[in-house]
Amino acid sequence: MARYDYDLFVIGAGSGGVRAARIAGQYGARVAVAEERYFGGTCVNVGCVPKKFLVFGASYAHDFEDAAGYGWSVGERSFDWQTLIANKDREIQRLNGIYRRLLEGAGVTIFEGRARLGEEPHSVVVNGQTVTAERILIATGGWPELPSEPGAKEYGITSNEVFHLDRFPRRVIIAGGGYIATEFASIFNGLGAEVTQLYRGHQILRGFDRDVREFVSEELVKTGINIRYNTIISRIEKAGDCLMASLSDERQLEVDAVIYAIGRVPMSRGLGLEEAGVEMDKGGAIKVNDQYQTSVPHIYALGDVTNRVNLTPVALAEGHVLADRLFGGREERDVNYDNIPTAVFSIPPVATCGLTEEEARARFGNVDVYRSNFKPMRHTLSGRDQRTMMKLVVERESQRVVGVHMVGADTPEMIQGIAVAMNAGATKQVFDRTIGLHPTAAEEFVTMRTKAPEPAGDED
Structure with a gap:
């Protein structure tokens, strides 16, 4: 007779938890x-997936404008928020069903x-029922x-x-x-709102390449x-039907919504972790x-409850690796945290x-940098004032490409493929020997030959 009710009990059915549970179940x-x-x-519910739907929706406004340069007469345009949200909700509901069926x-x-940890070791309490498990996984x-400023918790909202x-909301403040x-600033701006993005720095x-930060901020300002x-x-x-936001520079803005995107915290409270002796940092990770x-x-x-690399594909990889190690006899399996796109x-x-x-530069000392800044082919006819920036960072001694950065259309699709080459150890010479796919922006990554000048100083 089994000593425990379950071999594994997972608290949290997000990306990492579902993957760990499903793979462990498949192992028996x-x-x-x-x-x-x-x-x-x-x-799936309030992050990557619905956000991408809203980005697609916002992008159409720019596409309609650009179409004129290609001979299209789009005519009168209107946008209906309720339609977008209803269609998004329908797809999210479908995905929820898929996750359930996978489990x-x-x-x-x-x-x-x-669920929370029970008073006894190896126990979990959920819906008033206590069950036991040999291993317990927290994937919440x-x-x-929201900040503590007056009115923030009462009137502010989050993602x-x-x-x-x-x-x-026709007038929006994005705090962060x-x-x-940055994504929600683009979404609401593209959908027609008047957007003010406030940042304390x-x-x-922060944390991205300096050239990327400077370039994309200029491009975002161009969009309005x-x-x-x-x-x-x-x-x-509260100011009638609107909100009045007082700012640290003593200005005031009347808006319809204030969206805070100032950070996320691990969902570790109320799980019985402290009582069980599980060590956490001061932020709850x-x-x-x-x-x-x-x-x-x-x-x-x-x-994300460990607050290390807070990306969905990382949680998926961690969940898969953990199940492989614990139940698949694959103790050698590991997650590669290098070169995560x-x-x-x-x-x-x-x-x-x-x-x-x-x-x-901090890690290797001597590096070579290749940088390109150009107007993409699409906008030579559209007339849009938008540019693309691409950058390669190469460790000088080995000539290995250690950083790739881009701002511009279709960027995420390109970088995913380049990440494969980087994890294979591609050098600048490998990039140079690769024939470009013409005419594309992507070919610029294999045609850059001129090194950027060395930086004049270490200014941040």
């Missing part, structure tokens, strides 16, 4: 998963409700946070609520300068987004070793893989 393990909100987690197909027992992800707004803030997209640096919201008050094991050996954690789906989009120029 007795698996259960508990989810209190929706299957697929943030990415059921792997023989996973599903608990719909909030992260959650957007979670944006996808369910009843009506389209990271991925999510001197340049958006008002970016204000070194500025935050000090207070939000669960500490794990290279086996995804917490300070309590039978409890594991992965994905990532994208910001702004308009225009940003995509990068590998090290920034600044990181490469």
Whole structure:
């Protein structure tokens, strides 16, 4: 008779949790998963997937304008927010069903409700029922946070609520300068709103390559987004049907919505982790070793709740590797955290893989940089004032390409392929020997030959 009810109990049915549960189930393990909100987690429901639908919707405004240069007369245009949201909701519901069927197909027992660790080791309490498991996986992800400024929690919203707004806000403040803030600034701007993006620092997209940050901010301003640096919201008050936002520079803005995208926190509270002895950092992120094991050996954690590399494909990879190790006899399996491609789906989009120029210089000392800035072929007829920037960072001694960065149309699609070459150790000479696909922007990556001048200083 089995000592435990389950071999693995997963708390959280987001990307990482579902992948771990499904693969473990396919190996024959007795698996259960508990989810209190929706299957697929943030990415499927209030993250990557619905965001991309909104980006597609926003992009049409630019496409309609560009069409005139190619002989098209588009005529009168109108946009209906409710239609976009309803169609998005229908697709998300379909995806929720797919996630559920994937789990059921792997023989996973599903608990719909909030789960927490029980008082006894190896126990989990969900919906008032206590079950036991040999191993427990915490995969609860992260959650957007609101600041403590007066009115922020009462009147501000986050990316979670944006996808369910009843009506389209015509004047919007986006607070933040990271991925999510920059993407929503482009979305609402493209859909016709008057957008002001506020950032407390001197340049958006902290952590990205300096050239990328400077270039994309210039391109976003061209599209009509008002970016204000070194500025935050000090207070939000109700003003009739609108909101009045008082800013740190003593100005006031009357808007219809204030969207905060200032960061996310691990969803680790209320799970009984402290009582069980699971070690966390001061921000609530669960500490794990290279086996995804917490300070309590039978409890594991992965994905955004560990606050390491907070990307959906990383959580998927971690969940798969953990199941392989625990139940598939593949102890050698590991996740490659090098050269992880990532994208910001702004308009225009940003995509990068590998090290920034600044990181490469700090790590290797001597690097060669190749940079290109040009007007894309599409806009020679459209007349749009939009440019593309591409950049290669090469470690000088080995000539290995250690960083690739781009701002421009179709960027994420290109960088995914280049990431394969980088993980294979491609050198600049390999890029040089590769014949370009003409006429494309992508061919620029294999035709850049002139090194950029060395930086004059170390200014940030």
